[in-house]
Amino acid sequence: MIRIQSLNDLEQQLHYHFSLLRLPQKNWPVTYTHHNETVYDVVIVGAGMSGTCAAAALKLRGIHNILLLDSAPPHQEGPWTNFARMQTLRSPKELTGPALGIPMLTFQAWYTAQHGTDSWHKLDRIPRLVWHDYLQWYKQVLRLPVQNNQRLCSIEPEPHAHLKHPLAKLHVLDLPSQKNQYYYARHVVLALGMDGFGGPNIPDWAQHLPQSLWHHSSEAIDPKTFAKQHVLVIGGGDSALDAVATALENGAQQVDLGIRGSAYTHINYSKALGHFGHRAGYASLSPEQKSTLLGFLAQHATPPSRGTVARVVAAANQRPGSLNLYFDYDVQQATHHQSTISLTGIQHGQLRTLTAERLILATGYQTDPRRRPELHQLIPHLKFYEAHALAPNVPSQSGVFPQLNQDFSFQAHAHTDYPLLAQIHCFMHAAILSVGRICGDIPGISHGAQQMAHGIAAKLYKVDFKHAFNTVQHYDEYEVSDADLHPLMALAKPHSELMS
Numbered sequence: 001m002i003r004i005q006s007l008n009d010l011e012q013q014l015h016y017h018f019s020l021l022r023l024p025q026k027n028w029p030v031t032y033t034h035h036n037e038t039v040y041d042v043v044i045v046g047a048g049m050s051g052t053c054a055a056a057a058l059k060l061r062g063i064h065n066i067l068l069l070d071s072a073p074p075h076q077e078g079p080w081t082n083f084a085r086m087q088t089l090r091s092p093k094e095l096t097g098p099a100l101g102i103p104m105l106t107f108q109a110w111y112t113a114q115h116g117t118d119s120w121h122k123l124d125r126i127p128r129l130v131w132h133d134y135l136q137w138y139k140q141v142l143r144l145p146v147q148n149n150q151r152l153c154s155i156e157p158e159p160h161a162h163l164k165h166p167l168a169k170l171h172v173l174d175l176p177s178q179k180n181q182y183y184y185a186r187h188v189v190l191a192l193g194m195d196g197f198g199g200p201n202i203p204d205w206a207q208h209l210p211q212s213l214w215h216h217s218s219e220a221i222d223p224k225t226f227a228k229q230h231v232l233v234i235g236g237g238d239s240a241l242d243a244v245a246t247a248l249e250n251g252a253q254q255v256d257l258g259i260r261g262s263a264y265t266h267i268n269y270s271k272a273l274g275h276f277g278h279r280a281g282y283a284s285l286s287p288e289q290k291s292t293l294l295g296f297l298a299q300h301a302t303p304p305s306r307g308t309v310a311r312v313v314a315a316a317n318q319r320p321g322s323l324n325l326y327f328d329y330d331v332q333q334a335t336h337h338q339s340t341i342s343l344t345g346i347q348h349g350q351l352r353t354l355t356a357e358r359l360i361l362a363t364g365y366q367t368d369p370r371r372r373p374e375l376h377q378l379i380p381h382l383k384f385y386e387a388h389a390l391a392p393n394v395p396s397q398s399g400v401f402p403q404l405n406q407d408f409s410f411q412a413h414a415h416t417d418y419p420l421l422a423q424i425h426c427f428m429h430a431a432i433l434s435v436g437r438i439c440g441d442i443p444g445i446s447h448g449a450q451q452m453a454h455g456i457a458a459k460l461y462k463v464d465f466k467h468a469f470n471t472v473q474h475y476d477e478y479e480v481s482d483a484d485l486h487p488l489m490a491l492a493k494p495h496s497e498l499m500s
């Protein structure tokens with residue numbers, strides 16, 4: 001067995017394994033230009049974990065003419081270095097995440113190469129910033145082409161002289177120069193993150209509050225600003241607890257946490273879906289089966305993770321009395337006076353008012369594409385799940401979930417003619433209703449990326465069939481030469497002998 005003791009060793013081993021598997025495959029799609037500009041086979045918007053995993057899956061399959069765009073500055077993609085507040089990931093360290101079945105691409109291989117096996121065994125959960133570093137290495141070792149500070153503004157169809165299907169014309173803003181850029185692509189993968197098909201969920205009662213007094217947990221907040229403050233956090237999940245811990249650790253005078261549920265749950269049922277059967281079979285379940293499964297998950301909130309609970313307890317124990325939890329707290333209205341916020345909620349049938357100087361809404365995300373300007377041109381053509389399509393178990397907000405094909409491409413509704421949708425792939429949480437838990441988070445991401453790459457490859461091949469057939473007809477590699485055949489041919493009886 002080869003001892004891997006550095007990243008350099010790991011990279012050599014990775015490339016050796018690639019050579020055994022003949023990966024990445026050679027580029028095979030036809031190259032096009034449009035008005036002398038490059039036409040990318042695939043532009044992937046979002047270079048977080050999902051976008052990079054998708055790019056890797058495409059490249060390994062011989063689709064090299066790809067580009068990743070991200071609005072974040074270099075090495076700051078995803079939530080990890082900005083608004084994520086947890087110390088460690090919630091997922092177990094053993095998950096193989098974006099490794100695409102390649103052992104040397106796993107987090108474990110990367111971590112062990114640098115810190116050794118003992119350190120791996122001692123590691124409980126993956127520290128957040130270590131995970132971020134791993135994702136950066138993944139991008140670099142696979143030489144994935146990322147352009148940062150590029151914000152997608154819109155996508156529209158653009159006819160091409162030689163292609164039956166339209167190109168996607170991406171209007172992109174180069175953030176440093178504020179100049180408009182345009183990119184052409186045959187396929188677009190949208191990997192815009194957790195709120196990529198919507199936005200932070202801001203409850204109605206908070207809408208009128210001045211922005212200076214509250215934040216959603218998905219905003220980056222300078223933790224030092226919590227010092228000496230009275231902070232009120234609303235939410236029942238890990239993000240709420242991470243905000244509580246951050247506030248306490250940074251010297252908040254008092255933190256109150258309001259939770260709608262009556263207790264924390266203990267079991268994360270979605271972990272039971274981390275097997276190949278679900279990943280391969282979900283899409284072909286009947287609506288009733290999907291409704292049963294998703295409804296069950298919707299009714300059972302995800303419990304907080306062990307590390308987060310321990311962190312909050314440790315922070316609260318440092319200053320007893322600094323943290324209060326209010327379960328069964330259902331906020332009814334919010335008022336503000338100068339720099340004070342007051343929430344009035346019902347708790348156990350009684351009104352309870354909580355007052356603070358700062359409010360953190362850890363209220364999750366809302367799926368609603370109207371909140372994403374870059375999707376506006378597509379929305380009128382998209383086919384959505386009918387509200388209540390998965391009733392009675394799944395709440396009616398399923399009305400804003402898109403209906404997707406197995407390759408994550410959008411479906412068009414019956415009254416529109418918009419072929420481009422079949423070339424735009426929604427590789428984000430909103431896809432879960434259509435394809436199952438193979439996107440958006442760590443457990444199923446490789447499966448989803450590979451499934452999407454297969455679909456894109458199939459579509460590129462079909463559209464270019466003429467060219468593919470031409471390539472077959474003009475294939476000219478000699479399997480055997482005349483010189484090889486000559487001795488064999490010499491044994492053939494002349495035609496005249498056969499006739500006698």
Ligand SMILES: Cc1cc2nc3c(=O)[nH]c(=O)nc-3n(C[C@H](O)[C@H](O)[C@H](O)COP(=O)(O)OP(=O)(O)OC[C@H]3O[C@@H](n4cnc5c(N)ncnc54)[C@H](O)[C@@H]3O)c2cc1C
Nearest residue numbers: 046048049050071077078089090091151152192193441442
């Ligand atoms: C705080 C937090 C903790 C999490 N912990 C876990 C965990 O422990 N385990 C787990 O499985 N999952 C976890 N998740 C869920 C999921 O794994 C992460 O959200 C992960 O980052 C998803 O990767 P992504 O590539 O889909 O999205 P992101 O990493 O968010 O990447 C999306 C990228 O798209 C870019 N972008 C968005 N809009 C545009 C635009 N218009 N133009 C150009 N670029 C754009 C953004 O800049 C961003 O870099 C967590 C999520 C959060 C928020």
